[in-house]
Amino acid sequence: MDMRLNPSILAADFANLERDLARISSADFAHVDIMDNHFVPNLTFGLGMVERLQQVSPIPLDVHLMIDDPDRWAPGYAEVGAASVTFHAEAATDAVALARRLRDMGARAGIALKPGTPVEPYLELLQEFDQVLVMTVEPGFGGQSFIAETLPKIELLRSAIRRSGHDIWLQVDGGINEETILAAAGAGADTFVAGSSVFGADHPADKIAALRAAAASHRH
Ligand SMILES: O=C(CO)[C@@H](O)[C@H](O)COP(=O)(O)O
Ligand SMILES: [Fe+2]
Secondary structure (H helix, E strand, O other): OOOEEEEEHHHOOHHHHHHHHHHOOOOOOEEEEEEEOOOOOOEOOOHHHHHHHHHHOOOOEEEEEEOOOHHHHHHHHHHOOOOEEEEEOOOOOOHHHHHHHHHHOOOEEEEEEOOOOOOHHHHHHHHHOOEEEEEOOOOOOOOOOOOHHHHHHHHHHHHHHHHHOOOOEEEEEOOOOOOHHHHHHHHOOOEEEEOHHHHOOOOHHHHHHHHHHHHHHOOO
16 A cells, blocks of 8 residues: 655745755645644645745645635645645535536545544545545644544545545545654554654654655555
């Protein structure tokens, strides 16, 4: 099974994003957290910033929308060239229609679930998505601790993805470090977002390699 390691630039230096994107060029995607101060109690940046990051990033962008009304706003991120656009199930009015629209625009379509959101309603719809993001912290802030109670949801999704026969990426986001990545990989995650553990390291490239090696050692 392929795996991906996506550093979150939420933990980068916002005054030096081009420099920090260069520091993670050995990663698969740069994870970009969009927060609107409504869906989550924090605010980051929006479409204009993503358009510019897209122009200077050495690796493709994995956009995570923590915003209200993604049905209206998500296609704009596909339009500026984000490789993947993930919106929250709790915020979308018509998740399937939105995912189809994102795919038509050439982006990978992702659906995200907060720690307390059950996955069962989505298990029959998995083929509509290219990736599913299981939040392993409450969305809104970096630097929180991994919530181990999310592991059964990851296991359930891994089984359902396997049954579906589709190549759907299973992403975890929040509190991922060299210890917690073992549990997430063991439960079946194959795509790992890590913010503070990568950018808090003296050498982000070495941390990316260490996280990859840890995940590979516990591959499902
Ligand atoms: O979406 C989010 C937070 O809501 C994440 O992408 C964070 O940026 C992850 O940060 P760490 O927990 O790895 O510090
Ligand atoms: Fe995120």
